[in-house]
Every structure is written in C-alpha cells, then in structure tokens.
Amino acid sequence: MIHSIRISCLKNNLCRVRNFVEGALKQHAISPIDINLMVLAVDELCANLIIHSHKCNPKEDIEVSVRKKDNQFVFEIKDESVPSFDLLSYKEPDMKDIIANKRGGGIGLILVKKIMDEIQYERNGSANICRVSKRLAL
C-alpha cells in the first residue's frame, strides 16, 4: 500500500509531512524510536529541498510517499527543481568540526545517512526523485 502527501514549499508544512509519515508507519509494529528516526530523516530531506532548492516558495510543492516492501520501508520525495545538492557524493563533516566552526548546518544530512540504509537519486523528465529506505526486523 502506498501513502502519499503533497505540500507547498513552506517550512511550516514540515509538521504535516511528519504527521503523514508517522501515521503511515504507525500501522506497522515499529517502535516509537524507530518511527521517529524515519520521520526525522524524511523531515530533513524535505527541509533541505524546501529551503535550498525551492527557497521556501509556496507556489512550488513536493510530494512524499511511503511504501512497505517486504521488511523495508521506502520513502520517495519528489520535486521539480534544478538539483542543487548531491547527497550521494556529499562527505559529511565531523561533529567536532561542526562545533568548532560554530555551525548548525550539515547535521541533517549526517542524520539521513546514519538513519537510512539506502539513498538513491533519480531524474525523471523534470522531476527529481530522492528514494531512501530502511530495513527493519518486523
């Protein structure tokens, strides 16, 4: 079963994405901690797109979907923008460097890489699809 939601590119809409992902995952026997981690990873990817690719333009939107495939949860985040960031080749900074440089940025992508098992990107026409998945022992 596939669940999906479309939101306009406003930071205030991140809570709608979180509620949507949480609602979809709660139908399965997953611990609240694991649910929160997957919600967090999707939130981080959406925030990144909303802020950097779409500059918080409410006229643009992104679509998030969740599906379960065997013991794997697959999340797709689809948008239409010029890809501004390549997560796959991104070398995440060290936490100590982030602190030393008095930074807050970069932490979100560290989280996505630590939480998710697989990250894929696909360009389909003018659409970008970021697909991340997490395997769980259900």
Add this chain to the structure above:
Amino acid sequence: MEVKFTEEEKNYIISIDGDLDASSSIKLDKVLAKAIGENRNPILVDCNHLDYISSPGIGVFTSHLQECESKNINLILYGMNDKVLKVFRILGLDEIIPITKTKDEAKNRAK
C-alpha cells in the same frame, strides 16, 4: 513550539514545549543567545516537553557550545524523552553536551 525562561536561584532555565524543527528553532536560538550574552550560568534546558527535534534544533546547541565553553558557562540539557535522546546519541552529542534525566541532576552537574 513555545520557549520560556525562568530563574531558580542562580539557575537560568529555558523550557521548550513542542517540536523543534526548521520552522521553530530560531525562537530557541534567540533565547539561548540572549542568555549566553548575559553570561547566565548555569543555563539549564528543560526538555521534558520537547516532543521532537530535527537538525536545526540540534544546531542551536552545537552553534553555541564553543562560546559557552570559552565563557565557562555550564549548558546542561535535562528531561529528554527517549526519541529525542536517541537523536543526540546517533550524533555522538550525548558525549559532548551534558544531558541529565532530572532538573536536580542538572543543577548538581553544574560546576
């Protein structure tokens, strides 16, 4: 998300209520920056009603850690639920930022 501050003796307590995400973390940043600017010490952050945290929320703390250290300000977080604590643990921040279960422990932790 709401951020409040109270004073208990010398302790400056910042309480967070709700979700700390990309849309709300600026509020906390302002309150924390002001407390550090006023050289409050210790600064205790009550996370009992912090339901959710994402990277901009974490970033509020990491971006001020150095200044706290250079000013000898004790910044201590307490009362986190398991979901929020897990996020700090994944990043290894539980070994860098003092985190306690209760307010009393946080007060005792302050040097």
